Amino acid sequence: MIPEKTLFLLRPDHLFICSQNDNSDKDKLCKSLNLFLEAILEKSHESALNTLNEAIKILEPVQVVRHKELISTNALLEPWEIEDFDNFFNIEHVETQERAACLVSSVLIAYKTWIELIVHSSSAITAQELETQKQGFKSCVRLLMRMFN
Numbered sequence: 714m715i716p717e718k719t720l721f722l723l724r725p726d727h728l729f730i731c732s733q734n735d736n737s738d739k740d741k742l743c744k745s746l747n748l749f750l751e752a753i754l755e756k757s758h759e760s761a762l763n764t765l766n767e768a769i770k771i772l773e774p775v776q777v778v779r780h781k782e783l784i785s786t787n788a789l790l791e792p793w794e795i796e797d798f799d800n801f802f803n804i805e806h807v808e809t810q811e812r813a814a815c816l817v818s819s820v821l822i823a824y825k826t827w828i829e830l831i832v833h834s835s836s837a838i839t840a841q842e843l844e845t846q847k848q849g850f851k852s853c854v855r856l857l858m859r860m861f862n
Contacts, residue, residue: 739861739862742772742813742857742861743862744771745772746858746861748764748765748767748768748771749768749854750851751764752764752768752824753824753850753851758828761828762825762828765825765828768821769825772814772817772821775811775814775815776809777809778808779805779807780808813860820850820853820854831843
């Protein structure tokens with residue numbers, strides 16, 4: 714199960730080129746992504762958080778296998794630098810049979826965490842900054858929708 718404060722990233726060797734989900738998985742993914750878009754369009758952060766919780770719940774539980782060992786990448790970073798980054802941002806590299814649900818859940822959790830930061834932060838975010846970030850997430854959701862339709 715994906716805890717809501719951890720960002721799970723599929724290991725690079727476990728990413729997929731095209732989705733091989735059955736129709737029930739596609740239905741769940743599409744429902745969750747449609748709710749994600751609704752949340753992005755919400756004017757109220759509280760309403761957005763409620764909608765995001767609903768979208769996350771549709772995909773639960775996503776069973777993952779955590780990997781503590783670092784996998785090789787073509788990054789110019791030392792393994793300890795990658796580990797520091799992952800620890801700072803609370804990222805875990807995982808494997809799962811439910812790759813699409815894991816990917817969508819992680820993006821949902823990233824957006825939800827960002828909204829929670831806005832709600833609980835004392836620093837102000839401008840309307841332009843808010844809209845720019847939302848546009849980025851909208852693009853991501855639309856890409857995922859194309860992948861799973």
